[in-house]
Amino acid sequence: MGDKLVLPGPASEDLGKAVASNLGLEIVAAEFKVFPDGETRFTSDQKVSGKSVIIVQSTYPPIDQHLFQLLLASHCLSQEGARVTAVVPYLAYARQDKAFLPGEGVTLGVVSHLMRSAGVRRLATVDIHSVEGLSLFSFPAYSVSAVPTLVGYANDHLKLSDPVVISPDFGGSKRTEAFAALYGAKFLKLEKSRDRVSGEVRMKHGTLDVKRKEVLILDDIISTGGTIRAAAETVMDQGASKVIALCVHGLFVGDSLRKLEKAGVKTVVGTNTVPGERGVVDVSEAIASHLKTLEE
Ligand code: R5P
Numbered sequence: 001m002g003d004k005l006v007l008p009g010p011a012s013e014d015l016g017k018a019v020a021s022n023l024g025l026e027i028v029a030a031e032f033k034v035f036p037d038g039e040t041r042f043t044s045d046q047k048v049s050g051k052s053v054i055i056v057q058s059t060y061p062p063i064d065q066h067l068f069q070l071l072l073a074s075h076c077l078s079q080e081g082a083r084v085t086a087v088v089p090y091l092a093y094a095r096q097d098k099a100f101l102p103g104e105g106v107t108l109g110v111v112s113h114l115m116r117s118a119g120v121r122r123l124a125t126v127d128i129h130s131v132e133g134l135s136l137f138s139f140p141a142y143s144v145s146a147v148p149t150l151v152g153y154a155n156d157h158l159k160l161s162d163p164v165v166i167s168p169d170f171g172g173s174k175r176t177e178a179f180a181a182l183y184g185a186k187f188l189k190l191e192k193s194r195d196r197v198s199g200e201v202r203m204k205h206g207t208l209d210v211k212r213k214e215v216l217i218l219d220d221i222i223s224t225g226g227t228i229r230a231a232a233e234t235v236m237d238q239g240a241s242k243v244i245a246l247c248v249h250g251l252f253v254g255d256s257l258r259k260l261e262k263a264g265v266k267t268v269v270g271t272n273t274v275p276g277e278r279g280v281v282d283v284s285e286a287i288a289s290h291l292k293t294l295e296e
Contacts, residue, residue, distance in 0.1 A: 003050070003051050003052060004023070004025050004051065004052045004053075004054070005025060005026050005027070005028045005046070005048065005051055005052070005053050005054070006019060006020035006023070006025045006026070006027055006028065006053070006054045006055075006056060007027070007028040007030055007044075007053055007054070007055045007056070007073060007077070008020070008027065008056050008057075009032070009055055009056060009057025009058075009066070009069055009070060009073060010032045010057070010066075010069055011057050011058045011059065011060065011066040011069070012056045012057050012058045012087075012089060012275070014272070014275060015056060015058070015089060015272050015273070015275070015282075015283070015284055015287075016056030016057075016087075018282065018284035019054070019056055019087065019284050019287050019288050019291070020054075022284055022285055022287075022288035023288050023291060023292070025054070028044060028046045028048065028053060028077075029044060029045065029046045030042065030043065030044035030046065030073070031043045031044070032069055032073070038065070040065070040068060040069055040072060042069070042072045042073050042076050044073075044076065044077065044080075047080075048077050048080050048081060048082035049080055049081030049082070050081055051081075051082050051083070052082070052083045052085065052296060053077050053082040053083070053084055053085070054085045054087055054291065055070060055073050055074055055077070055084060055085070055086050055087065056087040056089070056287075057069060057070040057073070057086070057087075057088060058088060058089040058090045058273050058274060058275075059088055059090060059091060059092035059093075060090050060092070060249070060251055060273075060274040061251065061253070063092040063093075066092075067092060067111070067114075070086060070088065070115075070118075071114055071115065071118040072118075074086060074115070074118040074119045074120050075118040075119055077119070078118070078119025078120075078121075079119070082119075083121050083296075084119050084120050084121055084122075085120075085121065085122040085123070085124065085291070085294070086115060086120045086122070086123050086124075087123075087124045087125075087287060087291070088123060088124075088125045089125065089126045089271075089272075089273035089274075089283065089287065090125070090126070090248075090249040090251075090273040090274055091108075091111075091123075091125040091128055091129075091133075092111075093107040093108045093110075093111050094108055094125070094128050094129040094130070094133050095129045095130075095221070096108050097109075097129070097130055097132060097133035097136060098132075100196055101196055106136070108133050108136050109136045112136045112137045112138065112141075115137075115139075116137075116138055116139060120139065121139055121140075122139055122140045122141070122294070123137055123139065123140070123141040123142070124141075124142045124143075124144055124287065124290060124291065124294075125141075125142070125143055125144070126143070126144050126145075126146050126248060126249075126271070126273050126283055126286070126287065127143060127144070127145060127146050127147075127175065127220050127248040127249070128143040129171075129220055129221065130171060131143055142290065142294075144283070144286050144287055144290040145175075145178075145286070146248045146271050146273075146281070146283050146286060147175060147178050147179050147182065148182060148286070149271070149281055149282070149283055149285070149286050150179060150218070150246055150248070150271070150281055151179060151182045151183045153246075153269070153280075153281045154183055154216065154246065155183070158216070158244060158267070160185075160214045160216060160242075160244065161214060162185075162213065162214070163183075163185045163186075163213065163214045163215065163216050163244075164185065164186045164187075164188055164209070164210050164213050164214070164215050164216070164240075165179060165180035165183060165185045165186065165187050165188070165215075165216050165217075165218060166187075166188050166189065166190060166208075166210075166215055166216070166217045166218070166231060166235065167187070167188075167189040167190065167217075167218065167219070168189075168190050168192055168203070168217055168219050168227045168228060168230070168231035169189075169190065169191065169192035169219075169227065170189065170191060170192070172218075172219050172220050173189045175218070175220060176189070176218045176219075177189075179218050183216075185216070186209075188208055188209070188210070190203045190204070190205050190208075190231055190234060191203065191204040191205065192204075192227060192230070192231075194227075199224075199226070200226075201226045201227055201229075201230045202230065203230045203231060203234045205234060207238070208234070208235060208238045210235045210238050210239060210240040211238065211239035211240070212239060212240075212241050213239075213240055213241060214240070214241055214242045214244070215235045215240045215242065215243050215244070216243075216244045216245075216246060217231050217232065217235075217243065217244070217245045217246070217265075218245075218246045218247065219245070219246075219247050220247065220248050220249060221247060221248070221249045221250075221251060222245065222247045222249075222250050222251060222252060222256065222260075222268070222270065223251045223252075223253050223256070224253050224254065224256050224259075225252070225253075225256030225257070225259045225260050226259075228245045228247075228260055228263075228265065228268075229259050229260055229263040229265075232245070232260070232263045232264060232265045233263055233264075236263070236264050242266055243263075243264055243265050243266060244265070244266055244267045244268075244269075245260060245265050245267070245268045245269075246269055246270070246281075247268075247269075247270045247271075248270065248271050248273060249270060249271070249273050249274050250268070250269070250270025250271075250274050250276070250278045250279055251274060252268075252270075252274075252276070252278060257278075269281060271283045272284070
């Protein structure tokens, strides 16, 4: 396996190492240095010519810094003759995969161009916001599902009795429905609308069968917490006995966790695409299994 190596980027050191160990691959010897003014330097004297290098680097905040570290490493290694696969567990800008307002940039398209010109040959991410976003990449791009891993977590740790699984919006409903099916729970979806200018979230719904029930809300991303808070308030108003929130990518911006706690959400958990206290569901095996299926 000496022709394949893994470089865990600074944003995904533990996850990158876990992926490498899962695949039985060595780590690239490299250094990312951040200068006092914020500039990044990448150095590696590893011989990578003719080798395949998997760079694991999530792009949670500080998003542009993490993205640039990925681009820099990919550029340098591909210049040395490596074939680069970027594993970007949380792919920032995936929500900007089309112009929603007149004149708005399709930022994910720009990310795709940047990756290509930095030598990325292949991309794997985890639960991209919308699979349509993959078509903006002019090289093979894949989204690995964290759903089976999240179901395993729910079975082992949440101990809910006869729960109802809820998708807070239409966009994420396929993912959440798949979760509910595997978890063996009833599935319901809410209809979210977000003011594109103010960002304010509203939920549209009829009567929901959640009275005295334990509710698990699953979304791909928790950023400001506005979506989960609105969903939690909706089901609590309709008599739910308990609300738990699971997500793939827990960004937990600002006081989002406090907001969710105030809204009565008992547990909030995400995966280690975004490391931290709440990023407890380990997706390294799901990523490694996917990488094993890819041909050179
Ligand atoms: C949007 O459609 C996503 O699926 C999430 O619902 C959204 O990004 C969550 O953001 P926030 O936590 O800021 O409401």
